[in-house]
């Protein structure tokens with residue numbers, strides 16, 4: 001049995017980046033149930049960084065992450081074109097207004113000039129040029145390497161089965177042995193509530209939702225440099241990938257219990273049907289399909305902070321569809337709270353993401 005300052009449950013992007021931020025200052029143990037860190041949501045994302053994605057309450061975390069992404073070299077230019085039909089004019093106006101106070105360079109464009117074969121009912125376009133591809137694997141690997149270089153231990157195949165707080169420390173039982181730590185961090189993604197329950201902490205209502213992705217071949221290849229295309233009404237998005245491929249999502253959000261999720265054929269069919277209503281490109285093959293879980297707190301904001309009722313239990317959960325693009329600033333925020341330091345990422349208000357917003361006595 002070994003003693004640690006902090007044990008982090010979950011070695012996806014959230015646990016890994018937090019371990020990297022903490023390791024120079026604390027003895028860190030990263031516990032991962034799977035043999036492969038990144039097997040769940042982190043390895044199944046659409047891999048883009050967009051300052052508007054998730055809305056104005058998420059934007060500060062995304063924008064504050066930009067510098068770390070640039071330093072790591074994990075972004076490649078992509079751009080995002082938000083499109084709408086005549087009836088979406090109100091949504092387009094509201095979208096631009098929502099980000100008016102930020103430095104995000106949004107501008108109205110003619111969408112047909114940017115997407116060849118766009119069907120004529122898509123009349124509105126807003127370009128977000130700063131949207132970028134993320135090298136998720138590179139970023140996740142670098143975070144794990146930084147954590148290890150600074151002394152953090154990673155235990156894979158180590159599923160947390162029980163955690164008990166005794167004499168101010170956590171006694172942690174996992175499938176890879178027993179550990180002791182002062183603080184237990186819940187970075188278990190879709191299993192965040194389940195891990196809380198194992199530690200005797202009241203769940204917050206973190207709900208996983210299935211999201212489907214398909215990799216397509218189309219008769220007409222996406223032109224070089226085409227932006228990510230997203231429906232302003234939130235019914236699809238697609239983006240070009242290397243080798244003339246296209247990644248498409250129907251933007252589905254089906255509530256499910258946490259599990260190793262697989263795509264449903266119907267969701268792939270819905271995605272293709274919507275896609276064919278946007279452009280006149282014929283789909284010639286579905287090369288790959290997958291699904292992942294996006295997990296949200298009831299108010300759809302992430303949760304970073306100590307549980308108000310159980311000492312030594314820290315939440316890093318509810319990252320929804322923006323856990324990768326916000327990871328650097330979120331890790332900085334969580335590390336500052338865990339280490340009791342005052343410096344927060346620029347523009348980030350920790351109170352907004354605190355678990356205390358759900359009240360002290362939930363039932």
Ligand SMILES: Cc1cc2nc3c(=O)[nH]c(=O)nc-3n(C[C@H](O)[C@H](O)[C@H](O)COP(=O)(O)OP(=O)(O)OC[C@H]3O[C@@H](n4cnc5c(N)ncnc54)[C@H](O)[C@@H]3O)c2cc1C
Nearest residue numbers: 010012014033040041042046047048160189292323324325
């Ligand atoms: C289809 C799809 C597209 C997405 N696109 C984007 C995007 O473009 N940009 C973006 O920023 N975000 C995107 N996201 C969201 C992003 O993937 C998630 O927000 C992020 O990966 C969450 O990271 P995580 O570390 O919390 O979760 P995970 O990667 O799921 O990690 C949690 C880990 O906890 C482990 N665990 C669970 N229970 C236990 C236990 N009892 N003991 C030990 N370990 C345990 C799991 O094995 C898992 O590895 C997308 C998500 C999906 C599904």
